Amino acid sequence: MISKSAIKKLTQILGEEHILTNKDDMSPYCHDATHNLFPPEAVVFPGTAIEISKIMQLANKELIPVVPRGAGSGMSGGALAIKGGLVMSMDRLNTILLIDEKNLIARVEPGVITGHLQEEVEKIGLFYPPDPASLNVSTVGGNVAECAGGPRAVKYGVTRDYILGLKVVLPNGEIVGIGVETAKGVVGYDLTRLIVGSEGTLAIITEITVRLIPRPEKKKTLLVIFPDIFSAAQGVSNIIREKIVPTTIEFMDSLSVQLVRQELNFDLPKGNIALLLIELDGDQWQIDTYSDRVSAICRDTGSMDIHVACDGKEAAELWMVRRGLSPALLSLKPDKINQDVVVPRSRLAEFVMALSEIGRKYDLMIPSFGHAGDGNIHVNIMLDRDNKDEEKRAEKALKELFELVIDFRGTISGEHGIGISKKPFIGMEVSESVLMLMRGIKEVFDPNNILNPGKIFDDI
Numbered sequence: 001m002i003s004k005s006a007i008k009k010l011t012q013i014l015g016e017e018h019i020l021t022n023k024d025d026m027s028p029y030c031h032d033a034t035h036n037l038f039p040p041e042a043v044v045f046p047g048t049a050i051e052i053s054k055i056m057q058l059a060n061k062e063l064i065p066v067v068p069r070g071a072g073s074g075m076s077g078g079a080l081a082i083k084g085g086l087v088m089s090m091d092r093l094n095t096i097l098l099i100d101e102k103n104l105i106a107r108v109e110p111g112v113i114t115g116h117l118q119e120e121v122e123k124i125g126l127f128y129p130p131d132p133a134s135l136n137v138s139t140v141g142g143n144v145a146e147c148a149g150g151p152r153a154v155k156y157g158v159t160r161d162y163i164l165g166l167k168v169v170l171p172n173g174e175i176v177g178i179g180v181e182t183a184k185g186v187v188g189y190d191l192t193r194l195i196v197g198s199e200g201t202l203a204i205i206t207e208i209t210v211r212l213i214p215r216p217e218k219k220k221t222l223l224v225i226f227p228d229i230f231s232a233a234q235g236v237s238n239i240i241r242e243k244i245v246p247t248t249i250e251f252m253d254s255l256s257v258q259l260v261r262q263e264l265n266f267d268l269p270k271g272n273i274a275l276l277l278i279e280l281d282g283d284q285w286q287i288d289t290y291s292d293r294v295s296a297i298c299r300d301t302g303s304m305d306i307h308v309a310c311d312g313k314e315a316a317e318l319w320m321v322r323r324g325l326s327p328a329l330l331s332l333k334p335d336k337i338n339q340d341v342v343v344p345r346s347r348l349a350e351f352v353m354a355l356s357e358i359g360r361k362y363d364l365m366i367p368s369f370g371h372a373g374d375g376n377i378h379v380n381i382m383l384d385r386d387n388k389d390e391e392k393r394a395e396k397a398l399k400e401l402f403e404l405v406i407d408f409r410g411t412i413s414g415e416h417g418i419g420i421s422k423k424p425f426i427g428m429e430v431s432e433s434v435l436m437l438m439r440g441i442k443e444v445f446d447p448n449n450i451l452n453p454g455k456i457f458d459d460i
């Protein structure tokens with residue numbers, strides 16, 4: 001419980017207008033995209049790293065849990081105040097500080113919306129590739145903390161591949177700079193890479209230096225229609241085997257297609273069809289050559305039709321349909337257990353067949369879609385939590401899903417992180433010795449366990 005005197009000190013640090021303590025005012029900060037509810041005791045809106053440092057010194061002294069928060073779009077409960085305490089919003093830290101064309105870098109505050117950074121750098125011919133489907137709401141800080149990926153990861157990699165350096169506030173309030181602003185740097189342990197994906201448990205990120213690349217000249221978007229999910233998954237494996245690396249290869253299984261049929265501006269064939277949304281980028285010669293080869297591979301794998309987006313507007317519409325899929329799922333059932341497993345790309349077809357088997361066995365709808373090009377599949381176990389029998393079956397199906405993924409030499413999370421959702425399952429993938437190393441790292445950074453406690457693993 002935060003003491004009245006601590007609230008008073010926080011108000012002195014921030015000013016009255018930058019702290020919330022009223023229950024109703026704090027309601028937007030009680031949940032994230034998992035839809036779990038955990039009310040904090042106060043929400044603070046610092047405007048500088050120095051204010052964050054002062055807040056952390058106080059929290060460390062009075063043992064107040066602090067949960068950093070970007071846009072709250074996280075899918076694993078990372079931004080939830082599961083132990084009460086403070087939610088620290090990055091809303092006010094939302095400035096692009098620098099775009100440096102000579103050195104191909106940008107420096108931003110953590111609350112900058114990812115899509116906004118992309119638009120700004122693209123205006124001057126540069127490119128920041130990480131593109132989570134939430135890019136119009138999620139923040140660069142949240143992306144760094146989760147090591148967000150996105151459709152373009154097939155060709156360009158994930159957030160970690162673009163982070164050069166960070167300024168962070170440690171749980172004891174110390175402000176430190178880590179990493180570099182240069183194209184290379186190997187001085188000491190790579191703490192930048194450690195903080196990326198640390199889910200707000202090691203330090204609060206207050207500044208981010210990202211690497212930029214030249215914006216690809218052109219792109220081409222294809223929507224490929226397959227008669228079933230098996231041939232679509234086989235199509236993905238075949239494209240990769242032919243050593244073609246498209247910018248994206250997203251897939252939607254037949255249940256997902258049902259949800260978006262009416263959103264698309266053209267008729268799709270009836271039946272249990274599956275779709276691949278493939279994007280290629282580069283110069284005109286590259287995209288034409290690769291699009292011919294990709295189309296030929298898809299036809300050989302049994303595709304029924306290939307629709308080429310006629311212009312940028314149509315391509316954007318196709319992407320909007322894909323990005324709208326995750327929320328649209330809730331029209332099937334009121335609840336979903338959303339997982340982002342990854343399997344080797346060569347085994348995608350085998351995996352989706354095994355997945356439908358799990359659905360049949362437990363009599364559950366399990367639509368899947370996602371970043372098939374890097375083997376990252378969003379598996380959604382749909383359920384109604386008021387139906388206790390269905391809930392039990394869903395939990396069994398979830399465990400079986402993770403066993404399957406490990407059996408396939410995959411990983412239980414490609415981009416959403418562990419947070420609280422996957423905490424019970426981390427030991428299925430990570431050995432006890434490795435978990436001990438991770439706990440040791442947490443203890444070095446945060447001996448009092450005040451920064452986002454109870455996330456990734458139970459309290460030490």
Ligand SMILES: Cc1cc2nc3c(=O)[nH]c(=O)nc-3n(C[C@H](O)[C@H](O)[C@H](O)COP(=O)(O)OP(=O)(O)OC[C@H]3O[C@@H](n4cnc5c(N)ncnc54)[C@H](O)[C@@H]3O)c2cc1C
Nearest residue numbers: 070071072073074078133139141142145148149200205415
């Ligand atoms: C519709 C939808 C689609 C999505 N698609 C994708 C996708 O394609 N790829 C993908 O990777 N994710 C996806 N996500 C998940 C989510 O958007 C990402 O995890 C995103 O990176 C979270 O950013 P955020 O700003 O919302 O962070 P939050 O949800 O607010 O926080 C996420 C984590 O980061 C920590 N954090 C936030 N800011 C800081 C900071 N400054 N310092 C330290 N820690 C911090 C929080 O404590 C928490 O642990 C999707 C979510 C939705 C709702």
